[in-house]
Amino acid sequence: MLETAIDKEWWRGAVIYQIYPRSYQDSNADGIGDLNGITSRLPYIASLGVDAIWISPFFTSPMDDFGYDVSDYCNVDPMFGSLADFEKLVSAAHYLGLKVMIDLVLSHTSDRHPWFIESRKDQTNHKSDWYVWADAKPDGTVPNNWLSIFGGSSWQWDSRRKQYYLHNFLKSQPDLNFHNPDVQDALLDATRFWLDKGVDGFRLDTINFYFHSESLKDNPALPPEKQSYNTAPSVNPYSYQSHLYDKSQPENLDFLRRFRALLDEYPAAAAVGEVGDDERGLQILADYTSGGDKMHMCYAFDFLGGGAPTPNKVWKAFHDLESEAPDAWACWAFSNHDVVRYTSRWQVAPDLQDNANRLHIALLLTMRGSACLYQGEELGLQEAYVPYEDLQDPYGIEFWPDFPGRDGARTPMVWDQTSTYAGFSEVKPWLPIPEEHLFAAVGLAEQNVTSLLNHYRAMLAFRKAHPALRKGTMDFDRTDGDVLTFVRSHEGDEVYCAFNLSPETREIPFDGNTIEPLDHKLDFYTEVDNDLLKLQAYGVFFGSIKKS
Structure with a gap:
């Protein structure tokens, strides 16, 4: 029997379908999606013509930020199933020709992770410097002016150590200290664990947040005319600063080289990094993907926020990337679990919405680079309105009503318009399903040869038929x-x-x-x-x- 040649560059030009597991398919009637639910829907995903799936976090977690607060990097939260369920998912995906990428959240953990529980005991324990700790100023105030993306200071006082710890997100998500080689080693061990489980790669969350400046200098103010709201909404003062010292530090390049070296030990593992930086996103993308020794690809927020693409905006993104690093490789996305769905973000007249949706997927799939699709965008789902009493996202709860948070992009997938809960679950889902989403359900779209869903399939087939669109x-x-x-x-x-x-x-x-x-x-x-x-x-x- 002839062995199939391994394509080490399968990722170059690949199309990756993002799955938010809580909202994809519930298999055990608890109102929350799970791994077995994803496995049952893999034939549908394969029918789209994508190359890989990216599964948002399913690790053990108290779920303060729905899995992006990890308390055990090497296990599955019972809410989603078991390690055996994950192994079945990988096997089924590979049988269907789909690569499996999983979301690694390395910049921070949950405050209930054993590492942090040990670290916060005192200032002398063996994990005392695994997180970013700092003394208060003489007057007891926070060490500097750094801000959290989720609002307020990024420093939280801990009464046990009588020090502040850094958290770029929720206060229950303390930042790991990447300046400590032992921390890097532990995270690389967790990465190897999943590679040995058969995953084909990773999406690295907040990849430019790994390192902070040890000087703890204050970030300078950003002039109003330079403020952008792609990384954080306008109601959040996070955008008032130029984030020179709390993220995007040069030391990160050496860690990314270590990470790439580990991936290179495996036949064809690949990684895509999320770059959250409004000022220098494309420059960082170029730095992190150039040279062939760091990330395979990254995506910035150029098309994940703000207005719709314009000819000049598209040209400038590629011009700037080419100027920074001609050999860099981008992975473009128009929607994900953190931003308003692009069908709502880039509003057009209702009678032109379908044409606009078809144009935007055509543009995404023909730009040079790889691409990420977010579940439900193939159905043209609009951002859902979620009433305050149904909100789950702590981000939205904090800034309601001016910023409703991310729940509107996370409502359950709609499979069957005739089912009470759209075929997602037999019981009330964790987030409500908008009635208007039912009219875009997969069951209806499958019956219409001219539906947006079938247009996605046609575009993906067209891309595969033309090497120029994948690698040219x-x-x-x-x-x-x-x-x-x-x-x-x-x-x-x-x-x-x-x-x-x-x-x-x-x-x-x-x-x-x-x-x-x-x-x-x-x-x-x-x-x-x-x-x-x-x-x-x-x-x-x-x-x-x-x-x-």
């Missing part, structure tokens, strides 16, 4: 006004991509050249002649250019 170069043509055009090329395969990012019809002249459509099913255009392409509102065209 990207040469921009038009980047001004409302029209964006570029050419993807790879070893003789060439795809011309045109997008009308506006609600008005636009024309593109071709100066005597002729164009030939590559796939009529994916195009939204009203007329194509030898030297003129007319794109309707949010129109898309894929073709090849024949030079005159």
